[in-house]
Amino acid sequence: MSDDEQQQPAPRRGKILEALAQAERKVFTRPAPKSANAQVKFLLTRAKESARSLAERVGTSTRTIERYRAGKLKKPQKRLRAALVEATESEWQPQVRARAREQASTTSGMMVEVTAYFGFACTGSSDDGRERSITTAISPTYAKQILELQEAGATEKDLHPIVAEAITESYFTEWGTRAVGLRADFTHVSKVEFLF
Template structure:
């Protein structure tokens, strides 16, 4: 595998991890987030204290573009603007609900990680040989805190991947230190990943 292929694979894994965390947060919302571009623009403008200029800078578009969506003159954003609207709206929507759930996960509740990925740790030809596995595991609050802190701090692909891999490995394969404490686990080729708080 070339360095470029490894980088692409790492980027896909990070994307799946971030999507899994975003889905977990969306599931906590007590009210649905705004769906239409106009409603999203209106909501984000309130978060920017009514400033269309700062909203335009935040979204990477012109002030005139923001005004067209607010007035209803434009209704179909291009792909980049649509993704920015969804991402920014979800990042600002119900911050207290998200903060309480994150705090609970990091202090007492932990989180459940379900995934289909390649896990390997033993020599070939043994029952422990690496293979694709479907795993669903409840990770401890300390592991949840490490994953959430890495996400909030804008962790690199490797840091976030390592935090999730360590949580799964410690809980599922090492059973929190019992018997297989020094076991090295390889976590790669994530096909899907879901997280719930």
């Protein structure tokens, strides 16, 4: 059995977590390394040249990491490729990402575009739940909560209620000016995109 066959599966992110990661990628001022060799070399600099810690992080063997560093291997299997891309993008341009997150958390907020099933709970509401496509701003307060939860390792299940609350505030209650007491939950998310 080769080292590549012993790989662990890459961690799978939910739609909200993936959308937040994509929003961060859009603020990069330079493209992240694309080839597996360049990604391994970059990640090794971030891991203080520890092939062992990088191997544990991406779910492969130390020997495989060393072979990519030396250029003996060039094309990783799908799981390793996904883990390398995710790890590289999470480490790439930390100051650029931090500035974008800080701005979203303090002044500009974020935009969200979502297609999901929205259900409502409100006294006297006649609007039945249904699938909607919504594009709306999220206030800096909610952006900060969402980004802090993401940073703390929140799961998709943890993020759903806060994103629903943010969309409810900005879209359905128009920042608290109408439909007081409305609560919208969203499920069956088919598409979600954030923009800093």
